[in-house]
Amino acid sequence: MAQQIKGDPKAGLGKADMCIGCHGIVGYQTAFPEVYKVPKISGQGAPYIAAALNAYKTGDRRHPSMRGIAESLTDQDIADLAAFYSTHVEDAPTPPEQAKEPSAQVAALLQKGACVSCHGANFAKPIDGSYPKIAGQHADYLFVALKAYKTGASTGLVGRSNGVMAPLAKQFSNAELKSIANYLASLEGGLQVVPESRFRTSQK
Template sequence: MKKTFTTLLGLSVACATGLLHAQDTQGDAKAGAGKIAMCIGCHGIPGYQSSFPQVYKVPKIGGQGAGYIAAALDAYKKGERKFPSMHAIADTLTAQDIADVAAYYAEHGKQGEVPAQPARAPDAQVAQLLQKGACVSCHGENFAKPIDPTYPKIAGQYPDYLFAALRQYKDDPTTYVGRSNAIMAGIAKQFTNAELKALAGYVGSLPGDLQVVPESRFR
């Protein structure tokens, strides 16, 4: 009972923190279309892979929540997330630029309603892991409707990216790569790498809004 209360208290703190850090700047998607030149070289190529610090697909950001994209870029800018190329890009952006880019990508998701129920139920092991991590408590119904705008949609995201992100929360940040988030670190450290990979594989298999927004030159 004490462990359950502690978990719920932690999730409540995370939700409150997300609300406090929500971006106040109003984004303009049309303006954002003219500010994504530095994004398309990676995020505009379907299946494009990062090779540092390991090989994995860069995330789909089309259809991602604007609040989360803005929060992530702000974290790269401040160094709360460490990744050399992302920091270099975010550091050049003003608060308005970040809001505009976030608004642009948020409008370019898959069309249609995300099913209320997963396309397939998790097996017993994964169901137990999802319950242990209380993942749905923040990422919402079918992991596609976050309860706070600064939390990401994760249904349908590339599984290898999800695994890499969870590993970065689990491992201590280095000089060049890592993510500082006390809540996600506490959750990720409960699991072995094999368990994190199983979670990522299941969540990535679910239907969701996310997609790559390909540039015409890359199609």
């Protein structure tokens, strides 16, 4: 597995061209399966990035463009890209020890989903590197991702298979999932969209 292979951030930089076109543009949106911002991955944990790419590669996460990219990657490529993006940050603020208090409604939803048990009390310091940081992630992306766990990955072009997240997501209505996503997006976290310098317009 790529998670067990040591990744090289410098090598990952040289392999990230296929990623930059979506994940390196501030505000970039995709239109499949609906319009939403592609996730922030700079500053995300390397084990999680590797796990996500492997899930696209195996079909546990269904998304045509991501699967096509993931299938082209070796385990070393995945490890290198994960190492690169985990360190690809610019003056990232340190997430607070405790997240800001949610509304009573959202607090009840988070408690029902036991979200802190994996993602950490501030949702930016997961208890295990294979779990994602979700504080400050785009709300519309989080909403789409949560709905994908409800759908599952057994059929169709979209959906995600995960033994933990699938039953949790299925407890909630889409309106409730959107409330959770909006709250998580409002938090301070270490995730960023960092444009690659070679694509930036020089300023004098």
